[in-house]
Amino acid sequence: MAKKKDLSTGMSERTSDIILVAICAVVLIIVAYPLYYVLVASFSDPYEVYAGKTFLLPSGFTLDGYKAVFAEKNIVAGFLNSVKYTVIGTVFSVLMLYITAYPLAQRDLPGRKLLSVFFLITMYFGGGLVPTYLVVKATGLTGSMWSLFLPGGVAVGNMIIVRNYFQNSIPHDLIEASEIDGCSKLRTFFSVVIPLSMPIMAVMVVFSMVAYWNDWFTALIYLGGKGTPLPLVMRNILIKSSASASQAATISGGYAELNKLTELLKFCSMIVAAVPMLVIYPFVQKHFEKGFMAGAVKG
């Protein structure tokens, strides 16, 4: 009887499903349409885009933007550099997270409070661009790939998430049990903690990967033009094609034409830079969901 009553007052499962799916569909459209719009715009005449003529299909179809992007000979080199930095940077970052977060998760670590504060300070205070550069320069890292990884080696925010995961999601009893069974500290770390923390590792891999993939500023400052990553190549292509309106008098090709390509390139480079991430994401997604929830409780 109780069951029947529930059904009569509440919505049927079918109705609620329909409503939920409808809400999700709206959210999906809100999230996905801008991306789709950029995709469409990258094939359209930018002046028609700005005049509000594109909605679902390209208007004034053109491939000029992609032609200009792929005509740049640095793009393959930039892509490979980005892959290299992303892979090495991600491995390095995750390693650093593990070797800092795990000790800090041990309640019997001497000076644990002090070390935590030491890390926390760096979240709130930075030296500013020029002093940081001077430190990096003094260490002799400028011009080397390691200048991208070492200065920001430990992402403290992420480290806290990982630490909480170790504390809350891996039962202390399990660690004790393994030690009773004769595991050394290291063995416990490798054979128990790492396999159990795969979900959070996946999250950290994605976080670092996206960060290194998108990073151009560090490369701009420290690499000095050598080993340019993809986003910086994109930026150079964009700047190359851009002109300011005050030059309009002296650009013989005409400002409007040149500017058209610049606007088009903005859309194309967004797509080119985003596609690799979009391709990789589905493969780590299932870990991502699990791990993200697991590490969500901070404190």
Place this chain on the structure above:
Amino acid sequence: MKIKLLAALLALFLLTGCSSGLVVNVNDGTVNPNTEQTEFDIMGGMSALSKGYDNHEVLDSLQESAGVKINWETMSDSLAEQVNIRITGGQYPDAFMGVGFSNYDLARYGDDGTFLDLTPYLTPDIMPNLCAILEDHPEIRAAVTQEDGKIYGLPSGEQMTTAGIGAPMDEAYSIFSVPQYSMINKAWLDDLGLPVPTSLDELHDALKAFKDNDMSAKFYGNAPGSTLPMTTGFDEWCWGQNIFYSGFGFTNWPNDVINDIHLKSDGTVEFVCASDAYRDCLTYFHDWYAEGLMDVEMFSQSDSQLIAKCQQGYVGVSTWWYIEELMGDYAKDYVFLPPLTGPKGTEYEGVCGVTIRPGSPIKSGDLCITNKCKSPINLLKFFDQWYDGETVMQLQYGPKGVFFTGQDEKGMWLSITEDEARSQYGKSAGELRNLYEVYGPKLILAEYYSGVFYMEDRAIERLTDLDQFWMPYVQDTSFYPVDCVFTGMEMETIDWHKTDFEQAVKEQEGLWLRDGGPTDQEWAEYKEYLSKKCGMDDLIQVYQDAYDRYSAAE
């Protein structure tokens, strides 16, 4: 243990801090006679489309004839950040080229000895070409000389003026004199049976007619309601609304000196943004905005958005450098809209009407030699070659035999045509030029356009329009000279107040246009704010003093 670690860290910080503090002041006014160094490192800016300065035909031949070898370190973007970091870090080259240091930077780096004072080197022995130019043009020397009499950089500038199309040299006006050319859709006017407006009130009626009849839909078949009677940017360089203010006796073009500055013909400096005419003007145009005659997006749109709207045929009135470029396929329907009389008729005309802007300034931030350079003489001999018409022409556009195809009977160099560039190099002439252009101390004098090479076609077109159509509307040709030299104190004042002042004025201008003109109280508060918080009185004083010294020197 902890303390030891801290001490070690501290020591590390101290060490790294110290390594950049070695600066020797070498500006004692004498020539460094050393001529041993023949290989120099130069860091500088470059066009992003450039092919680079290594294996650059023109630069290579100049290096050869000066007997020097230059290692270029060039970049096309983020130059300023890189340069600042390098100077702060003490890792800078023998010279900076094409960086465009401001006078403030020059004074700072000159005072601390990073940049050499070049005054003692400006002799006919070391720099014969430049000295000859400075002899003929004392104003160029004045413009690059700091207040303490020192020169920290070689002069550069492009004097593109109406002299290039035949105007007498002393009556020539810069191509930048009137940056915004207003234009109106004549076909729409004809269709409605209206004449080209001669006053702002007539323009108002025309715009209203455009809107009421939805001319974009009716005449060009665009979507209903797409008509934009008038669209421009807001206080933008060549696409602002400022030309329409001329009916109130002023045009506050964006200005390299400081926005809204105006030099009256009697030599006094004022800010138009504090004048009664300015107040009347904003009150007047707010009505246009409220009636929907001015585009609601005028405050936020980019130039790309403006071009997009115009090329779709949505627009009745706008501003730009050229009609063709802005209006695209619809260009044939548009004509220039001359400066219009204001609602109070000629009452304001005694003030100034359309004012003009100064041309591009003579700068000295494009070639600075640093104290790392052991033999400035050798390097300066290399750069002296730049002060020759035919050389600088090739550095600006491209080598003879590539960009310059031959000489005519008057000995003037002819540029490659668009068709030739396409067929021989597969590029537009503009791209070809970008490939070869060198950023640096290029001084392109007005006389080169009548004795060495011809100006670009588009520049000629623009200057002809300026000379024939727009200059006749300019009654008062005085403008605040962009070459005024400021003292250190004055530069501090400008540096301190300028941004705040310009920002406050622009913001309030937009608010009044959008929300309705100032009440007496708002106006009084605004003027007080400018004086008290934005240093308007100090700024006027500074600009007046600098101008007085400038005109006394002339």
